[in-house]
Amino acid sequence: MAIWIEEDAKVLVQGITGKQGMFHADKMVEYGTQIVGGCTPGKGGQTVELQGKAFPVWHSMTEAIKATDADATVIYVPPPFAGEAIMEAAEAFDSIKGEGVIVCITEGIPTLDMVKAVAYVNNRPGVRLIGPNCPGIITPGETGGAKIGIMPGHIHAKGRIGIVSKSGTLTYEAVAQTMSIDEGQSTCIGIGGDPVNGTGFIECLAAFESDPQTEAIIMIGEIGGNAEQEAAAWAADNVTKPIVGFVAGATAPPGKRMGHAGAIISGGKGTAEEKFEAFKAAGIACAMDPSELGKVLLESLKSAGLR
Amino acid sequence: MNIHEYQGKMLLKAAGVPVLEGVHCTTVEQALNAYDALGSKVVAVKSQIHAGGRGKGTVMNPSSRDVVMEGGVKIAFSKEEVQTYSSNILGNLLVTIQTGDEGKIVNNLYIEAGCDIAHEYYLALLVDRDNKSVLIMASTEGGMDIEEVAEHTPELIHKVIVDANVGLLGFQKRDLGMALGLNGAALKSFGKMLSSMYSMFCAEDCAMVEINPLVRTGADEIVALDAKVSFDENAEFRHKNWDDLRDLSEEEDTEIRAKETGLSYVKLDGNIGCLVNGAGLAMATMDVIKLYGGEPANFLDVGGGANEEQVKTAFSIILEDPNVKGILVNIFGGIMRCDIIARGVIAATEALSLQVPLVVRLAGTNVDEGKAILAASTLNIHPADDLAEGAQKIVTLIGGEA
Numbered sequence: 010m011a012i013w014i015e016e017d018a019k020v021l022v023q024g025i026t027g028k029q030g031m032f033h034a035d036k037m038v039e040y041g042t043q044i045v046g047g048c049t050p051g052k053g054g055q056t057v058e059l060q061g062k063a064f065p066v067w068h069s070m071t072e073a074i075k076a077t078d079a080d081a082t083v084i085y086v087p088p089p090f091a092g093e094a095i096m097e098a099a100e101a102f103d104s105i106k107g108e109g110v111i112v113c114i115t116e117g118i119p120t121l122d123m124v125k126a127v128a129y130v131n132n133r134p135g136v137r138l139i140g141p142n143c144p145g146i147i148t149p150g151e152t153g154g155a156k157i158g159i160m161p162g163h164i165h166a167k168g169r170i171g172i173v174s175k176s177g178t179l180t181y182e183a184v185a186q187t188m189s190i191d192e193g194q195s196t197c198i199g200i201g202g203d204p205v206n207g208t209g210f211i212e213c214l215a216a217f218e219s220d221p222q223t224e225a226i227i228m229i230g231e232i233g234g235n236a237e238q239e240a241a242a243w244a245a246d247n248v249t250k251p252i253v254g255f256v257a258g259a260t261a262p263p264g265k266r267m268g269h270a271g272a273i274i275s276g277g278k279g280t281a282e283e284k285f286e287a288f289k290a291a292g293i294a295c296a297m298d299p300s301e302l303g304k305v306l307l308e309s310l311k312s313a314g315l316r
Numbered sequence: 317m318n319i320h321e322y323q324g325k326m327l328l329k330a331a332g333v334p335v336l337e338g339v340h341c342t343t344v345e346q347a348l349n350a351y352d353a354l355g356s357k358v359v360a361v362k363s364q365i366h367a368g369g370r371g372k373g374t375v376m377n378p379s380s381r382d383v384v385m386e387g388g389v390k391i392a393f394s395k396e397e398v399q400t401y402s403s404n405i406l407g408n409l410l411v412t413i414q415t416g417d418e419g420k421i422v423n424n425l426y427i428e429a430g431c432d433i434a435h436e437y438y439l440a441l442l443v444d445r446d447n448k449s450v451l452i453m454a455s456t457e458g459g460m461d462i463e464e465v466a467e468h469t470p471e472l473i474h475k476v477i478v479d480a481n482v483g484l485l486g487f488q489k490r491d492l493g494m495a496l497g498l499n500g501a502a503l504k505s506f507g508k509m510l511s512s513m514y515s516m517f518c519a520e521d522c523a524m525v526e527i528n529p530l531v532r533t534g535a536d537e538i539v540a541l542d543a544k545v546s547f548d549e550n551a552e553f554r555h556k557n558w559d560d561l562r563d564l565s566e567e568e569d570t571e572i573r574a575k576e577t578g579l580s581y582v583k584l585d586g587n588i589g590c591l592v593n594g595a596g597l598a599m600a601t602m603d604v605i606k607l608y609g610g611e612p613a614n615f616l617d618v619g620g621g622a623n624e625e626q627v628k629t630a631f632s633i634i635l636e637d638p639n640v641k642g643i644l645v646n647i648f649g650g651i652m653r654c655d656i657i658a659r660g661v662i663a664a665t666e667a668l669s670l671q672v673p674l675v676v677r678l679a680g681t682n683v684d685e686g687k688a689i690l691a692a693s694t695l696n697i698h699p700a701d702d703l704a705e706g707a708q709k710i711v712t713l714i715g716g717e718a
Contacts, residue, residue: 119551128480176596257599300704
């Protein structure tokens with residue numbers, strides 16, 4: 010078990026004929042992800058060569074899912090078309106299978122496009138959106154596994170730690186920290202730091218709590234908004250597994266934009282200090298430095314009798 | 317991206333939102349002509365900068381910092397007063413609660429006709445991340461600091477959440493108007509104005525539209541007396557008109573140049589320059605520097621696929637800040653390979669003949685090759701295995717505590 014994405018999940022790539030899409034599709038195949046083809050409107054019927062093997066391209070997500078019975082799709086479509094790509098995938102998964110996971114990697118999608126896309130996805134309760142502007146989701150296997158996104162596959166190993174993070178490279182940092190204490194990961198999810206996104210912290214925590222493979226959780230937040238505070242309050246009542254937390258942006262000056270549109274502090278709301286406080290109040294073990302996540306995780310595992 | 321009040325009002329007017337007549341000026345002469353053209357006995361002389369609190373700000377001489385005048389928005393009752401106020405403001409520094417001590421030079425004025433005000437309200441449209449929707453917020457307590465109102469009397473702030481599936485509905489406009497105590501012609505005027513403003517918000521890809529105050533006139537018309545409009549930069553590709561609205565003098569020069577190279581840079585007040593991949597890791601790097609007793613000089617995210625040229629530009633931007641006494645490079649290579657970064661770092665330090673201490677922490681893809689390249693160089697580069705070690709090293713090297 011893992012969450013949402015099994016090791017052998019069948020995955021489509023939207024934008025597979027583009028530079029980014031093709032590059033990352035190749036890396037995913039190399040890792041062992043079961044890529045079953047891709048979708049680029051106007052290029053249906055072509056094939057794309059990944060790791061020396063030919064993969065089919067369809068015009069539409071409806072055709073692609075009908076032909077492959079895919080479980081998930083990953084989107085590398087450029088920002089002007091990404092909102093619609095999400096909605097196309099949502100409608101196709103919903104009408105054909107009643108379920109599906111959409112992972113949107115694209116960075117720079119207009120916020121109002123995401124407002125529309127998220128409302129559209131939420132009307133189709135079997136469909137899950139992860140992202141946008143995120144590294145994706147990975148469920149490492151014994152050999153290979155399902156890497157759906159842009160994360161470096163080789164730093165991961167199958168294990169019992171679930172990781173959820175707003176930030177990309179900090180997720181990798183967290184993965185490296187689990188490896189430094191000889192722990193692997195069940196599933197790692199980058200939910201993205203944009204103001205309007207799909208899956209949030211609470212859904213990830215709930216899934217990790219009910220996943221038998223996951224025994225402890227690392228949660229990485231960023232300044233801006235109050236998703237971390239809400240998740241911490243929810244976890245205090247609903248999560249029995251140990252959680253280790255970090256929040257980036259303690260030194261960010263108020264109001265300055267730090268690359269992620271979401272990371273804006275307005276009027277004292279959403280500061281790192283506030284979030285760390287909420288974590289501590291919920292019994293989440295905090296690392297003040299991401300290089301200490303491993304150490305703090307090890308202590309948490311020990312005090313929970315898991316080591 | 318922020319725009320000036322006068323530009324925001326042009327957009328509002330075009331969308332059908334009632335605004336007062338006004339003229340954008342850059343010289344005292346234009347301001348005097350504007351006064352004549354408006355034909356209004358009373359006019360407002362308004363400084364145009366990308367910051368709030370203008371009315372309560374202080375106008376200063378930019379070199380001596382002597383106070384020229386209190387208030388960056390003045391009501392003029394005669395042409396002579398227009399002359400006095402506009403010459404006091406133009407070319408001088410306006411310091412407000414939102415500009416910080418450095419203030420902003422005022423190059424633009426807006427001369428606006430007077431208005432018969434019966435009541436002042438507050439109105440804002442923005443994207444609410446909690447509800448993942450457009451949120452409309454209004455209050456009877458206009459003209460005041462809305463954050464104070466939100467803190468002390470939150471019941472006076474009324475909210476409507478727009479369902480993206482159906483758009484803004486008639487009953488939502490009525491409910492909000494009635495919550496403000498409006499009725500009759502004023503309620504009707506409010507509903508019409510709100511529809512126009514919501515359409516503009518969506519059509520122009522706004523991040524925020526804030527009107528404080530929104531006023532009810534003696535004739536029960538609803539008019540936008542101020543306008544703070546900001547755009548969602550992600551939507552720039554579909555708004556060619558934004559180029560004309562952008563005021564580059566309001567943006568940090570180095571930040572603009574960084575953006576052109578595909579880097580994300582924000583200048584800070586410390587002395588340790590940072591070069592990192594990923595926004596979250598860049599923020600965490602700053603946090604850890606501070607944790608070990610240092611002060612970061614900047615936020616710099618080189619993105620996911622930086623090349624040698626970008627690394628070089630990043631170094632030169634960091635070094636333009638005279639406060640920088642040392643640099644910490646922190647790269648977790650995913651798609652980006654550590655060997656490429658290592659070569660970029662060496663090329664940049666040679667080309668710029670780097671004088672300050674440099675600590676480089678590499679992890680991830682091709683880390684061993686990257687470290688070997690750095691070790692083989694004769695340059696004075698200090699390697700680090702993790703972020704904590706990197707931060708401690710750079711703090712020590714510049715003579716801090718760590």
